[in-house]
Amino acid sequence: MSAKDSKIVKTEPLDANKAKWINTVLTTYTDPLGKTRTWEHAERPTRPKGSDIDAVGMVAILEKESGPELLLQKQYRPPVDKVCIEVPAGLVDAGETAEQAAVRELKEETGYVGVVSETSPIMFNDPGFCNTNLRMVHVTVDMSKPENKNPQPELEGGEFIECFTVPLTDLYAECKKLEKEGYAIDARVATLAEGIEIARRWKV
């Protein structure tokens, strides 16, 4: 049994009256010249009241003796009908800070106990198409701690998540390799990899 063993039975138009996880919105607005225009977009109706984000993603770095490694996941995603390579992530519960959600979700999804070192600005995933967003929380996992010796995820019923790690130095090459093997690469993973390559190439 693996994430790859998911199969689409059928796809059909979503009935807006029955939709639980998605809203679509028509906005009428005036442009800088005062002309009236319209724009269509999608939203998550699940953002907690009072929260400015839908979700958190984790840049979880395992401090290994051989060098730092990024914790990644393989998870089947029906919207793209592929197994995706993603950073650990999760929706924020009501009343939680981004950092609390990150540490909780990391433990649930991967079993690792991490320490927060940085929280990113709010990032919008595709702001011409939808309003979904997240903060990336950077978490360091101390591999010498007893709780990180034998991490045990506590997955929910519908979750089939496989964890793996990639040395930071190999991340971009690994993204290309995984794509060739048929995986879909999440934008956060590939863009982190690009940032690392740019820092190297331009000696930043």
Added chain:
Amino acid sequence: MSAKDSKIVKTEPLDANKAKWINTVLTTYTDPLGKTRTWEHAERPTRPKGSDIDAVGMVAILEKESGPELLLQKQYRPPVDKVCIEVPAGLVDAGETAEQAAVRELKEETGYVGVVSETSPIMFNDPGFCNTNLRMVHVTVDMSKPENKNPQPELEGGEFIECFTVPLTDLYAECKKLEKEGYAIDARVATLAEGIEIARRWKV
């Protein structure tokens, strides 16, 4: 007149029968244990037939004597009702490669003529929520070339895009500063910045 001078008049539920830029889909699938499940997601109906991507984004780096600078844009986005900080990007026309679309869109939106150095894997913007994706095309802009001395964008009627540049070394700090000033940060920009910071911190 600036990108900030856009104002929302009203928002309302989008009528799926009138939607031009967004489809919503209900997928029925079987999970790895054989259990039947459903998933809701949004799609762009505009992806050209035969194309595997919706759009391209550009990591456009201006080679300045003072150091490399990343070309960015300010653009009002109705889905988030804010001016967003984004990389130059555009939808792919039928029959275009990612590289052709990148060079064309860069010229149209910013006036700069660039040379492609790298094309990323396909990246999915939010694969639990929608199937929208892009490739990032890395473009170097030689500032000593006559065509890049006085770049003139050729914007379409509805486009109000302001270009600016940020030294690569300052990108993450600048994202935080721009967020404090009220801008929304696109995930590509912030994640590139994070990648650069990670490469520095972990000495990759």
